[in-house]
Amino acid sequence: MEPLGARQSTLRESNLSLVARTVCASPAPLSRAGVAARTSMTRSTVSRLVDDLVAGGVLAELEPPAVTGPGRPAIPLVPSSGLVALGLQVNASYLAARLVDLRGRVVAEHVEYDDLVGCDPRSTLGRLGAMSKQVLGQAQGARLVGAGLALPGIVSSGSGRLLLAPNLGWSDLEPAAFLDDEAVGGTPLRIGNEADLAARTVAQVAPGRPGRLADFIYLSGEIGIGGAAVVDGQVMSGRHGWAGEVGHVCVDPDGPPCRCGSTGCLEQYAGRQALVAAAGLAPDATPAELAERLRSGDSRAKTAVASAAWALGIALAGVVNVLDIPAIVLGGHLGQITELLRPDLEQQLRRRVLSARWVALTIEPADGDPAPGATGAAQLELTAVLANPAKWVD
Amino acid sequence: MEPLGARQSTLRESNLSLVARTVCASPAPLSRAGVAARTSMTRSTVSRLVDDLVAGGVLAELEPPAVTGPGRPAIPLVPSSGLVALGLQVNASYLAARLVDLRGRVVAEHVEYDDLVGCDPRSTLGRLGAMSKQVLGQAQGARLVGAGLALPGIVSSGSGRLLLAPNLGWSDLEPAAFLDDEAVGGTPLRIGNEADLAARTVAQVAPGRPGRLADFIYLSGEIGIGGAAVVDGQVMSGRHGWAGEVGHVCVDPDGPPCRCGSTGCLEQYAGRQALVAAAGLAPDATPAELAERLRSGDSRAKTAVASAAWALGIALAGVVNVLDIPAIVLGGHLGQITELLRPDLEQQLRRRVLSARWVALTIEPADGDPAPGATGAAQLELTAVLANPAKWVD
DNA sequence: ATAATTTGTTTTCGCGTACAACATATAGAA
DNA sequence: TTCTATATGTTGTACGCGAAAACAAATTAT
Numbered sequence: 117m118e119p120l121g122a123r124q125s126t127l128r129e130s131n132l133s134l135v136a137r138t139v140c141a142s143p144a145p146l147s148r149a150g151v152a153a154r155t156s157m158t159r160s161t162v163s164r165l166v167d168d169l170v171a172g173g174v175l176a177e178l179e180p181p182a183v184t185g186p187g188r189p190a191i192p193l194v195p196s197s198g199l200v201a202l203g204l205q206v207n208a209s210y211l212a213a214r215l216v217d218l219r220g221r222v223v224a225e226h227v228e229y230d231d232l233v234g235c236d237p238r239s240t241l242g243r244l245g246a247m248s249k250q251v252l253g254q255a256q257g258a259r260l261v262g263a264g265l266a267l268p269g270i271v272s273s274g275s276g277r278l279l280l281a282p283n284l285g286w287s288d289l290e291p292a293a294f295l296d297d298e299a300v301g302g303t304p305l306r307i308g309n310e311a312d313l314a315a316r317t318v319a320q321v322a323p324g325r326p327g328r329l330a331d332f333i334y335l336s337g338e339i340g341i342g343g344a345a346v347v348d349g350q351v352m353s354g355r356h357g358w359a360g361e362v363g364h365v366c367v368d369p370d371g372p373p374c375r376c377g378s379t380g381c382l383e384q385y386a387g388r389q390a391l392v393a394a395a396g397l398a399p400d401a402t403p404a405e406l407a408e409r410l411r412s413g414d415s416r417a418k419t420a421v422a423s424a425a426w427a428l429g430i431a432l433a434g435v436v437n438v439l440d441i442p443a444i445v446l447g448g449h450l451g452q453i454t455e456l457l458r459p460d461l462e463q464q465l466r467r468r469v470l471s472a473r474w475v476a477l478t479i480e481p482a483d484g485d486p487a488p489g490a491t492g493a494a495q496l497e498l499t500a501v502l503a504n505p506a507k508w509v510d
Numbered sequence: 511m512e513p514l515g516a517r518q519s520t521l522r523e524s525n526l527s528l529v530a531r532t533v534c535a536s537p538a539p540l541s542r543a544g545v546a547a548r549t550s551m552t553r554s555t556v557s558r559l560v561d562d563l564v565a566g567g568v569l570a571e572l573e574p575p576a577v578t579g580p581g582r583p584a585i586p587l588v589p590s591s592g593l594v595a596l597g598l599q600v601n602a603s604y605l606a607a608r609l610v611d612l613r614g615r616v617v618a619e620h621v622e623y624d625d626l627v628g629c630d631p632r633s634t635l636g637r638l639g640a641m642s643k644q645v646l647g648q649a650q651g652a653r654l655v656g657a658g659l660a661l662p663g664i665v666s667s668g669s670g671r672l673l674l675a676p677n678l679g680w681s682d683l684e685p686a687a688f689l690d691d692e693a694v695g696g697t698p699l700r701i702g703n704e705a706d707l708a709a710r711t712v713a714q715v716a717p718g719r720p721g722r723l724a725d726f727i728y729l730s731g732e733i734g735i736g737g738a739a740v741v742d743g744q745v746m747s748g749r750h751g752w753a754g755e756v757g758h759v760c761v762d763p764d765g766p767p768c769r770c771g772s773t774g775c776l777e778q779y780a781g782r783q784a785l786v787a788a789a790g791l792a793p794d795a796t797p798a799e800l801a802e803r804l805r806s807g808d809s810r811a812k813t814a815v816a817s818a819a820w821a822l823g824i825a826l827a828g829v830v831n832v833l834d835i836p837a838i839v840l841g842g843h844l845g846q847i848t849e850l851l852r853p854d855l856e857q858q859l860r861r862r863v864l865s866a867r868w869v870a871l872t873i874e875p876a877d878g879d880p881a882p883g884a885t886g887a888a889q890l891e892l893t894a895v896l897a898n899p900a901k902w903v904d
Numbered sequence: 905a906t907a908a909t910t911t912g913t914t915t916t917c918g919c920g921t922a923c924a925a926c927a928t929a930t931a932g933a934a
Numbered sequence: 935t936t937c938t939a940t941a942t943g944t945t946g947t948a949c950g951c952g953a954a955a956a957c958a959a960a961t962t963a964t
Contacts, residue, residue: 122521122524122528124518131516134515137513155514156514157515270864270865331749355835360832360834361832365831366862378861378862430763434760434828435828435832437755438754438829438833439739439748440748441748468770471752471755
């Protein structure tokens with residue numbers, strides 16, 4: 117039996133975390149009194165906790181503004197910029213290394229675009245390690261709280277092993293073994309699924325700061341299609357951390373065979389590779405080229421987009437029926453063609469989602485961040501600090 | 511902002527709940543020292559909390575057993591039988607009223623079988639109310655902690671309204687309005703979806719006592735098919751409480767039209783109505799009759815079952831890919847034909863579930879309880895007591 | 905009988921939040 | 935300028951709760 121009794125120190129840890137998260141969650145800097153009002157704690161209690169968090173380098177005080185209202189001017193509190201996390205990402209078309217601070221700002225980054233399909237893990241991760249060292253060099257005395265790596269595949273985060281990344285051609289390997297200690301700043305490397313981590317950046321625009329949507333389905337369009345379901349601000353990872361494989365939901369049992377061994381998977385209609393092939397474009401064609409073809413009335417392009425939208429509608433309707441999540445965020449190449457997909461997609465959803473008569477579904481593109489997985493990986497580490505700042509304060 | 515600061519009383523509430531849940535969770539009666547060992551709390555703390563819970567009527571002490579080991583004999587602790595909850599259920603083929611105590615035992619029950627398709631809400635709920643009063647009469651001085659009603663449809667539990675129950679022919683009504691105060695023991699009536707509540711009885715075999723499975727997909731086979739996803743012992747209810755509509759996942763976009771307006775819904779292949787019709791049986795045929803036909807080599811029955819298993823495989827594979835839940839529990843008529851479905855169902859799942867190569871899926875029937883929704887509704891109320899026993903103790 | 909062992913209770917202590925009073929710093933009015 | 939109102943931040947005391955240790959109780963083994 118795991119649930120442990122709460123001690124008095126638990127109380128402190130819990131409230132310390134609450135104060136830190138409240139400050140991080142607020143778009144505008146809060147004062148001690150503001151935190152007290154939002155948490156229903158007394159000013160005295162908040163004051164002591166804030167003092168500890170400031171001393172511990174988790175929060176920082178700003179100069180009081182020149183113009184204030186009546187009463188003693190408040191001291192604005194903000195997340196400290198002295199805590200940073202390293203986010204790495206390997207994708208089929210790029211490598212990325214990022215340093216993100218507790219305010220959610222990208223302190224340093226390095227992205228290299230390249231075709232990495234079928235690449236060698238050792239040399240690729242070696243290259244990523246060099247990029248990482250360079251980025252870490254720009255840390256300027258900030259404390260590194262952790263490092264994470266986003267991968268486009270099935271990951272066993274407990275054991276730190278990548279089980280399968282079909283788009284890279286990688287299987288059953290331990291990425292940390294190919295990254296030396298210096299490349300991850302001496303911290304243990306946590307690995308995660310790219311779509312899960314990208315979805316996290318939508319759910320949290322900065323560490324501890326919730327985004328506009330708390331419940332949504334995120335689709336990451338790449339060569340294939342990854343996905344994640346976010347419920348109440350939390351990414352649903354499932355029993356083993358393999359949840360969100362929307363790309364392999366069956367859209368049509370009589371459809372084309374998929375790499376995974378099944379038939380009619382969503383990926384075979386709306387994955388980038390399938391989509392550009394169906395539109396008669398070169399494998400490395402961009403979404404902009406596809407849009408151009410559509411504008412010029414190309415019938416193959418039209419059919420390809422309609423088919424993708426149709427397939428997305430069927431798959432997502434199933435997911436919405438099962439999860440009751442009324443918002444969809446499209447990332448990767450799907451984000452760039454959201455408006456092309458919308459009409460057919462919405463039609464399918466209206467028809468097939470049981471609750472469509474009571475609640476309207478929203479569909480929107482993710483922001484255009486080229487490497488959201490890296491940011492998500494870094495945010496995950498920073499969020500861990502907010503979940504238990506006592507470790508950093510005492 | 512909702513998250514409230516933790517006070518010292520929060521600590522007490524939390525630990526009080528932990529003690530109560532620990533006692534309830536244990537299959538064999540625990541002593542104070544046993545609770546202390548499992549919760550990592552000290553014996554002194556546990557002792558004080560247990561005393562309060564016993565005084566408050568949440569827990570009870572048993573007589574020490576005659577035969578013990580060395581040392582002072584322990585006082586066995588059990589959930590009190592003095593707290594009961596009322597669980598009601600309306601289904602297409604029966605009405606049920608149950609009284610369940612904190613030990614998870616059915617203290618009193620009354621089930622009436624009838625064809626309720628297209629029945630009148632007022633008279634049906636009036637009839638249920640009469641059954642409820644009779645069952646409440648057998649309470650024998652126990653305290654009623656709450657009442658719940660399980661319904662086969664889409665429910666807005668916040669507002670207490672049933673939005674749609676296609677199998678009953680009900681829509682947009684407030685069940686509590688048709689049940690007088692006496693019929694619900696003077697407590698507010700909470701309504702819930704039948705499949706969600708039935709799934710709860712699998713996740714918790716008694717209030718606070720986890721079942722064998724903590725993560726599973728529950729399918730409730732009736733005229734249609736309801737469902738629920740349980741993650742980490744909790745039923746996923748979704749943004750509005752409408753999650754789990756597996757019955758309307760699209761299995762084949764070119765399939766037969768469904769009542770819901772879509773096409774090729776799982777329900778059209780594996781729902782009871784669809785299944786018996788495809789097998790050439792009368793609408794009220796039992797699963798046993800279907801099995802009999804199969805044994806005698808009837809080809810229509812064979813095709814019908816194969817088709818149902820095929821459809822279940824496609825729909826469930828999608829759900830498993832999205833949720834990463836490696837266990838499936840079949841209830842209602844599907845539970846009774848689990849073994850007939852298993853071969854084809856397992857084959858589809860092996861083929862279409864992405865993680866099938868690493869984890870084996872389990873498929874099993876639910877226990878044969880005729881009205882699991884009623885038990886689940888009662889358990890929900892009892893679990894609320896365990897979540898905050900401080901309310902009942904102080 | 906005596907020792908050993910385990911359970912349950914009691915007492916004292918420390919920690920952390922609540923509460924109230926007070927100090928601090930501004931805006932606005934007399 | 936001076937006084938008042940208002941809001942923020944700090945200080946000191948009180949209270950509640952869990953921790954730890956000592957003690958009492960009830961049984962088995964020697």
